[in-house]
Amino acid sequence: MTVLAHSVLSEIAEHLRAISLPAYENLREPENGLVMLRGRIGGDGAPFNLGEATVSRAAVRLASGEIGFGYALGRNLEKAKLIALCDALLQSQEFAATLEEKVAAPLRLRLLGRRQRRAGQAAATKVDFYTMVRGEATS
Structure with a gap:
């Protein structure tokens, strides 16, 4: 699910077109809402409310009965x-392997490539700071 959440809509749709999708119905029409973001000072301090973020959510049911839920950060x-x-297809024995092969695996590779490219760009701007000793004359 992390792979899907971090992928772009057009990429997900493109890979899903390679699968003959079963019939499904919306249990919950896609809608936008807010979630509270929690934070901790230093990672281990007391939790506090950091702020709110907009999310989109949906729920679908396949004709075979599997129910899937989806959340996406932002208004999408x-x-x-x-x-x-x-999510529903991954729960189906009929579609789980196909979804992994034709959707999740290619998206995972694409995300890995993006991360490596960004890491390379960040590494190219790395600056090593060091202290230079002034050349003072000794007598």
Whole structure:
């Protein structure tokens, strides 16, 4: 699910087109809402409310009965719906392996490539700071 959440809508849709999708219905029409973000000072301090973030959510049911839920950060209703559909398909014995092979694996590789490219760009701007000793004359 992390792979889907970090992927772009067009990429998810493109890979899903390679699968003959079963019939499904919306249990919850895609909608936008808010979630409270929690934080901790230093990672181990007392939790506090950091702020709110907009999310889109959806729920679908396959004709075979599997129910999937999808959440996407931001206001992207279609992405939340496709994530919910993928969640339901992953629960189906008929579609789980196909979804992993034709959707999740290619998206995972694409995300890994993006991360490596960003890491390379960040490494290219790395600056090593060191202290230089002034050349003072000794007598």
